[in-house]
Amino acid sequence: MTQKDLPEVLAIERASFPNPWHETTFEGEIQNEGISFPLVAGHRTDKKIIGYILFWKIKDEIQINNIAVHRDFRRRGVAEAMMQDVLASAHREGVVFASLEVRSSNKPARTFYEKLGFKLIGIRKDYYSNPPEDALVLGLNVAS
Ligand SMILES: CC(C)(COP(=O)(O)OP(=O)(O)OC[C@H]1O[C@@H](n2cnc3c(N)ncnc32)[C@H](O)[C@@H]1OP(=O)(O)O)[C@@H](O)C(=O)NCCC(=O)NCCS
Structure with missing residues (x-):
């Protein structure tokens, strides 16, 4: 992800979350090199951005x-491909x-x-706002 990707990324972000990240948040992540890894998935032919994933790497954890x-591109394995790619390179x-x-009510994401293979490791009470909701903390042993 680079600065020029942000209009497309923000359009997806705003259509996906009740509390979308602001542009400045993405900019901060792009600048946080070495810690933050913001990646985009592009369409095979027209190169439009169809998804993104952003993770922090700190020592041996992400x-x-x-x-x-x-x-328009959900349920085609895009998120799974992005995540498997991130997990494989992290490994x-x-x-x-x-x-x-993850929001406790976000059934698609939880599934x-x-x-x-992510498992529940904790709950953060009232972590989210708009609407207020618990966060489920999920974890995965990458090496296993
Ligand atoms: C969650 C999200 C990223 C999944 O993206 P996606 O590209 O559609 O997911 P995939 O096609 O790779 O799906 C992989 C698997 O996830 C599960 N899944 C994905 N979407 C699902 C849905 N709407 N309902 C039930 N299961 C779902 C299924 O097990 C699916 O495998 P299958 O298609 O073989 O059944 C997408 O729905 C999204 O962008 N949601 C809004 C943003 C969001 O909630 N992000 C997560 C924040 S914690």
Whole structure:
């Protein structure tokens, strides 16, 4: 992800979340080199952005901080491909654990993470606003 990708990324973000990240948040992540890894998935032919994933890598752990797919391209394996790609390259670099947070009501995302093997490791009460909701903290042993 680069600055020029942000209009497309923000359109997906705003269509995907009740509390979308602001442009400045993405800019900060792009600038946070070495810690933050914001990646986009492009359409095979027209190169339009159809999804993105953003994670932090700290020592031997990664934290998935954002993932979304354009509504028109969901249920085609885009998110799974992005996540498998991230997990495989993280594994090659010695990462042993991945974690993330998800709204408890976000059934599609929960099913997605479950398919990938993520397990519940904690609950953050009232973590989200608009609407207020608990965050489920999920974790995955990357090496296993
Ligand atoms: C969650 C999200 C990223 C999934 O993206 P996607 O590209 O459609 O997911 P995939 O096609 O790779 O699906 C992989 C698996 O996830 C599960 N899944 C994905 N969407 C699902 C849905 N709407 N309902 C039930 N299961 C779903 C299925 O197990 C699916 O495998 P299958 O198609 O073989 O059944 C997408 O729905 C999205 O952008 N949602 C809005 C943003 C969001 O909630 N992000 C997560 C924040 S924690």
